[in-house]
Amino acid sequence: MMKRAVFLRQGLAAILGGLVGFAGVAHAGEVQVAVAANFAGPLARIAESFTAATGHKLVVSAGATGKFYTQIQAGAPFEVLIAADDETPKKLVAEGLAVAGSNFTYAIGKLVLWSAKPDFVDAEGRVLAGKAYEHLAIANPKLAPYGAAGVEVLKARGLYDAVAPRLVTAESIAQAYQFVSTGNAELGFVALSQVAVPGKPAQGSYWLVPSALYGRIRQDAVLLKTGEKNAAAAALLDYLKSAPAQAVVEAYGYGH
Template sequence: MQFDIIHRLVRRMAPAMLAIAGMAAWPAGHAAAGTPPVAQARIAVAANFSEVARLLAEQYARRSGNRIDISVASTGKLYAQIRHGAPFDVLLAADDSTPQRLVDEGLAVRSSLYDYAIGRLVLWSRDATLVTDGERVLRQHDFRKFAIANPALAPYGAAARQVLQHVGRWDALQPRLVLGENVGQATQFVLSGNAEAGLLPRSLVLEAQRQVGGSTWLVPADWHRPIIQSAVLLEHGSGNPAAIGFLAYLRDDTARRTIAAHGYD
């Protein structure tokens, strides 16, 4: 009789035991039958947009469950890495010419091109009293050291060169320029005091000012070519649902509000 009772208990427990075993063996990323696995994409991001990109990646991850990894450098350096086979799925550039060039070279998907932001340059100094009349300071001040991103690598650096040419200071300031490999490094030169002032992305200066204050002036947009920032799906990510989904999310109202809140038009 005792054997019969034990036998009946085992028969009743068997389905539950099998279910538990199945759950333990279920691959990571599957919560239940029919749930797709978590997708992952690697996004190459221009340095000026790095913090915003991380915020957007977090927002998108919470919404989709997909994972976004961010790699940051100047647009020029990212372009070179993509040309040499770096496994990026999406490029968020600081210009619109680099994504177009990648499309023309067969390394990106033409239909995915999207202008996600328009950048603005500001004159910024840690000295709260320096930039009281921005145009006058830019035209006349005898800067010790002046920071911009390398114009050969960074679109914001190219725009800064155009601004200095516009006010007639490019040649005079050549010996005093400190060139950042990207705008993040150029901003750090001013933040650390190694440069007295610089022409930098408004988005990065907003963050730096929260740390140290200082004085700033928004450069007129018509003093340089528009800094139109484009995104593109790279061929490496053309079949990646996380990459495709992230690009679609850039057009979402929540994402657009986040971008605007960080200093972009």
């Protein structure tokens, strides 16, 4: 009888343990995230530790913030927007498409002029005024804040009219990077986070554009109305503010 009682207690403990484990899995959720292309790399790193800590998984779409704005207005099922600016999240809140008070700045973006060729870009960006290149890639300034910042730099340097015929407009900053990396453009305005990847040697050459030459790229995240009742969406936004997530943000060269 005693052996049977011990066996029953062990069996009951195993069943209860299984139920607890199953409950933990059941509480793990999924969140649909729209992320600005410049932050796709850092988010991939953050997603690993976020999933390990919470069990929640991310379903990520990367692209231009302006394009996401249009898609969200049209009813796209994104639950969190991690934008490349602060204006888009504010507009979504004002339009009732995002939760009021949920938007916050997770990073300050930094712009670089980049070439896949070593020693092609000098430390002051003087190459912009020369004739050593035929094409300059830039993200669509109407959709991508980094593209708008690139236009600001050209105008601040008094080069916009001269350089305009050489501009190659990309749909997003990811595509602008692709144009340069494949050699379809000798130069491109991209994010520092795309060329200064932690743990990897910098590719080519770049000029870190002085912040005085373009408006502050304040990047905000916001909880969309579609994710208002999703605990995983709220948990992701909380995690973005955490020390581990901010350490990744800093490692990729963003400011706070």
